Amino acid sequence: xxxxxxxxxxxxxxxxxxxxxxxxxxxxxxxxxxxxxxxxxxxxxxxxxxxxxxxxxxxxxxxxxxxxxxxxxxxxxxxxxxxxxxxxxxxxxxxxxxxxxxxxxxxxxxxxxxxxxxxxxxxxxxxxxxxxxxxxxxxxxxxxxxxxxxxxxxxxxxxxxxxxxxxxxxxxxxxxxxxxxxxxxxxxxxxxxxxxxxxxxxxxxxx
Ligand SMILES: [Fe+2]
Numbered sequence: 001x002x003x004x005x006x007x008x009x010x011x012x013x014x015x016x017x018x019x020x021x022x023x024x025x026x027x028x029x030x031x032x033x034x035x036x037x038x039x040x041x042x043x044x045x046x047x048x049x050x051x052x053x054x055x056x057x058x059x060x061x062x063x064x065x066x067x068x069x070x071x072x073x074x075x076x077x078x079x080x081x082x083x084x085x086x087x088x089x090x091x092x093x094x095x096x097x098x099x100x101x102x103x104x105x106x107x108x109x110x111x112x113x114x115x116x117x118x119x120x121x122x123x124x125x126x127x128x129x130x131x132x133x134x135x136x137x138x139x140x141x142x143x144x145x146x147x148x149x150x151x152x153x154x155x156x157x158x159x160x161x162x163x164x165x166x167x168x169x170x171x172x173x174x175x176x177x178x179x180x181x182x183x184x185x186x187x188x189x190x191x192x193x194x195x196x197x198x199x200x201x202x203x204x205x206x207x
Contacts, residue, residue, distance in 0.1 A: 053171060053172055057115055058112050060166070061163070064163065066131075067132055069130070082094060109121070115175075132151075135148055153194070
């Protein structure tokens with residue numbers, strides 16, 4: 001058994017037999033290759049949409065995707081770091097919202113791929129694209145945590161309505177539907193649930 005020399009002159013990790021045939025069950029590890037599609041480019045698919053239409057939808061959806069990924073992770077940060085008398089209730093609520101945002105991330109990313117684009121995926125790329133204010137690495141008080149979440153929701157809602165309207169005008173019904181039926185509706189509901197926790201109302205004695 002020996003290693004096969006690759007076309008680049010380096011030794012690949014493919015194990016071969018004495019007659020230079022790769023072992024069928026041996027994994028080929030340590031591979032790198034060329035990029036087959038650069039970020040920002042669009043592959044033409046038979047969707048019936050013009051390339052200019054899909055290109056704009058992909059760009060808009062990637063913005064919503066970056067912001068949704070940041071909001072999703074902000075929910076998990078606060079799920080872990082929440083404190084005080086309402087800890088248990090908020091701990092559960094914030095995780096439920098995280099799960100729903102994670103579903104949105106998948107829907108948005110797969111729409112981008114379905115349009116022939118490339119969805120943002122990794123944290124360092126997301127942090128370069130998001131418009132949501134960077135939260136500190138440390139732990140904050142509950143009202144601040146909730147305020148950050150609401151501000152992120154509002155940013156996503158504003159841009160999603162704007163992008164949905166524009167998608168409708170250029171004839172991209174699928175993108176319009178995703179933004180309105182999933183992103184806007186979900187974010188509006190979560191805004192309500194979080195906002196009610198910032199109403200200063202007495203628990204036992206009326207004021
Ligand atoms: Fe958890």
